[in-house]
Amino acid sequence: MMHNLKLITALFFVLLLNVSAQTSDTDEVSVLTEFQNTNGSQNRFEVFFNSVNRYNINSAYDWLDTVKVYLSNAQKTSDTTAIALYKIMETQLYNDLGEYDKSVALAMELYGQKDDLQNSARKRVLDVLDDNYSNLQLYDKQIEIRKQKRELGYTDNVAFYDIYSNLGLHRKARNQYIMEVKPTIADNDSYGLAKYHSKVGNYLRLDNSAPTALSELKKAKAYLDVFINDISKEKTEEQLFESELLKAEIEGNIGKCHVLLSQYEEAIPLLENSIEILNSSSNKMHKGEIIDNTLNLADANIQLERYRDAKRSLDIDFENISMLQSIKRNSLLAAYYDKIENFRSAATYYKRNERIKDSLAVKQSSIIKQQLVTIVANEDLENSQRLIDEQKRINELARSEMKAKDERINLVFISLIFTLLGFAGLVYAYLKSIKNQRLIAEQKHIIENALVEKDSLLKEIHHRVKNNLQMVSSLLSLQTKNTRSKSAIEALEEGKSRVKAMALIHQKLYQNDDLSVIEMQGYIESLINSVQSVYKKGGHNISITIDAEGTELDIDRAIPFGLILNELVSNSFKYAFPENDENGKIYIHLRKNGEQGYFEYTDNGVGLPDDADERAHSSMGIRLMNRLVNQLQSKLNIDKASEGVRFWFNFS
Incomplete structure (x- = not known):
């Protein structure tokens, strides 16, 4: 019954999108037509960046051709303001098309003239540079752009959690995300809480903590349902559209958790529904989600021996597929051909993966490690400088207060020296008490920091022990594949199961706040x-x-x-x-x-x-x-x- 209800909901949403698209074709003009009918480069700039979906009818290539015509006209009239605005739009279009090198080159040329740009235009240039460097995996340069955003007042803090996640440090990304974002969300902001729990759940999923991730993602879905069903708050068409996309994203991640937990029947309808709805989005992030969901859908169908459905998903020609996604797709194709006993084709895809992995190790490993060192150093430097500045401010305030207090004490002492000599001992005891309290507070602070550091080290130790035990389990799995003796395979499987039991202990410990018990x-x-x-x-x-x-x-x-x-x-x-x-x-x-x-x-x-x-x-x-x-x-x-x-x- 629940499956049928979800299917009806998905069909209704697709029908609604089709009706909306037909209405746009007949009664409303496309965003590109609205752009062409708007006068002035500044107004066109606003239409371009403020549209909910600028590619509702026309593709990015149609947009690029149109913008280049306007740019050529502006260059003929030497309209420097219009030239800059159209070039910013051109930069964003190359970014949307996945031509990140071209986009970076244009953006850097524009940023060299940043003093001549308006505030909104300068922010757009920094935003597109930020996204380009992320896609090109140039995370150290991405950090520099974010620091400039903060210096120019576009953001209060430099966020690192998405960069940590891109580098595979999903647990660190989650911890920083919780620390920075959770305090900014109001208790009654159901949509904000949905996005928050969705992000935390996804970081947990990427960190292979599928059961805990599932709990967070279900919370996100519950908060989103509250937001959607709240009739007391009027919602715009854009808000409803974004809510449906967020819901599809959450359901896709829930489906991927079910695949990790080998719950394939539960995963398939969620992944299919998510793919169908996310296909209506022009957001590049959602395109990557669609690829991940499709690969997980193929994985589930292979495990359930639905080979035709699995092959249909694997035969899709994806654009801008990442290296890791290519590796997973090749692994699934190899598994598919193994299942249907086409071992020659399976071997071909295994070899492709080996070549990709070798290339990835040679070309990217050292670069990414170097960037990681740079990023961590930057973060530590930023945090240290912030703490130093804050400590200076506190010390200045304390000195001012102490100076004022000393002046008051001296004034009272001079005026009442002959009548209040008896209070001199009390003043001395008071000052000594303050000093003792300050010493006690400093010792307490040192002890608390030591305890925090100890907990962090213990968690890291348990995490590393868990990883080492998992490596032992993986080695046993490899040995199993190379062993033909049934009794030896059974013994290896039993050994692997015992190692997993011990690894699970250490995993539970480093995930707990209390490291002493499980x-x-x-x-x-x-x-x-x-x-x-x-x-x-x-x-x-x-x-x-x-x-x-x-x-x-x-x-x-x-x-x-x-x-x-x-x-x-x-x-x-x-x-x-x-x-x-x-x-x-x-x-x-x-x-x-x-x-x-x-x-x-x-x-x-x-x-x-x-x-x-x-x-x-x-x-x-x-x-x-x-x-x-x-x-x-x-x-x-x-x-x-x-x-x-x-x-x-x-x-x-």
């Missing part, structure tokens, strides 16, 4: 999702109940516990339901009250074999669990039932 309900859910991704053909119909809400464990207990649970769930998925897992049930219970804890795991599968006690001495899984339970200073208990099995133990 919230086990969320960790168990994530661990089960990880195990399910290993056993793709089983375990998805099993009903899993987790009763661990509010239970927290420190890392010394959480790591052995995670490995124990990994073994139990893996065994259930592999052996407990050999015939049919539709009625399969798993119950996980974990509680810790004070110093005492209790863990129980049951399933209703086929249970343990009759010779389980004899196998326990030779089974690596049972021996591993016994050793891990011993680390928790306890003993593993196993109860056999007519259906299933029960494992339990107490721990302190």
